[in-house]
Amino acid sequence: MNYASLREFDVANGEGVRVSLFVSGCTHHCKGCFNEEAQAFDYGEEFTTEVEEKIAELLENPFIAGLTILGGEPMEPANQRALVPFLRRIKPKNLWVYTGCVFDQLKDSASRWHTEVTDEFLSMIDVLVDGPFVESKKDISLKFRGSSNQRILKLEGGKIVGDLV
Numbered sequence: 001m002n003y004a005s006l007r008e009f010d011v012a013n014g015e016g017v018r019v020s021l022f023v024s025g026c027t028h029h030c031k032g033c034f035n036e037e038a039q040a041f042d043y044g045e046e047f048t049t050e051v052e053e054k055i056a057e058l059l060e061n062p063f064i065a066g067l068t069i070l071g072g073e074p075m076e077p078a079n080q081r082a083l084v085p086f087l088r089r090i091k092p093k094n095l096w097v098y099t100g101c102v103f104d105q106l107k108d109s110a111s112r113w114h115t116e117v118t119d120e121f122l123s124m125i126d127v128l129v130d131g132p133f134v135e136s137k138k139d140i141s142l143k144f145r146g147s148s149n150q151r152i153l154k155l156e157g158g159k160i161v162g163d164l165v
Contacts, residue, residue, distance in 0.1 A: 001025070001047045001082035004038035004072060008058055014096035014127065014144065016065025019058045023047070023083070026073035028100035032135035034146065038072040047082060056090045066094025066126070075099040075106060077115045084117040087124050097125050100132040103153060103160060122158035129153075 002024040007013075010020040025041035026033075037043055045051070059067060067090075074083060074097050087095070105111045106118055122128070129145055129152050137147035144152055144164075154162040 001079055002042060002044045003047045003051065004035065004044040006051070006055070009064075010068065013068040013070060013098070014066065014094075016094075017063055018065055018068045018096070019055055020068040020070065021055065022070055023072040023074050023076075023079050025076045025079055026071055026100065027076065028073060028132055030100060030133040030135070032138065033133060035071065041076075041078070043072075047086075052086050052090070059090065059092055066096065067092040068096040068098070070098035073100055075101050075113055075118075075121075077113070080115050080117050080121050084121050084124075087121070094126050095124055096127040096129065097121075098129045102130050103128060103151075106130075119158055122155065125155050125158075127152060127164065128155055 004022040004024050007020040010018045013020045022038055024038050024043040026039040029039060058064060069083065101113050105113050106122060108114055129150055131150040134147045134149050137149050139148050142148065152164040153160050154164055
C-alpha cells in the first residue's frame with residue numbers, strides 16, 4: 001500500500017488534534033474530489049514499517065486525540081488488508097475513518113468492499129464518515145464532511161450506535 005501524506009498535527013479531520021494518514025488508491029472517482037491525485041494506487045510513498053513506527057510514536061503524545069485514516073479510500077480491499085495488521089499492532093486510542101462507501105456496503109458480504117478483514121476493521125473504528133462526496137451537495141459549513149449526504153457515524157464493535165451529526 002502507498003500513502004499520499006501524513007499529517008502529524010491535524011485538526012480538520014476529526015475531533016481534537018489528530019494524526020491523519022491519507023492512503024493512496026480510490027476507485028470511486030467522485031466528481032470534485034479534493035484529493036484527486038491520491039486516487040492512483042501508486043501515488044505517494046510506500047507504507048513501510050518505518051512509517052508505521054512514526055505514527056505509533058506520534059500517537060503516544062498525550063495531546064493527540066487519535067488517528068484518522070482517509071484518502072484515497074481506506075476501504076479499498078487492498079488498503080484494508082494493509083491497514084488491519086497495522087491497527088492490530090498499534091491499537092490507536094481513537095480511530096476515525098473516512099470512506100466513500102456507505103456502511104451497508106461494507107457490511108454486505110456480497111459487496112466487493114467486504115473482505116476477510118472488513119468486520120475486524122469496522123470493529124476498530126470509533127467514528128466512520130461514510131458516503132461518497134457529491135459535488136451538488138457540497139457544503140463548506142459542514143463539520144468533518146464535504147457534502148450533506150455524508151454521515152458521521154459512531155461505531156462500537158463494528159455496529160452503528162449513533163450519528164454525530
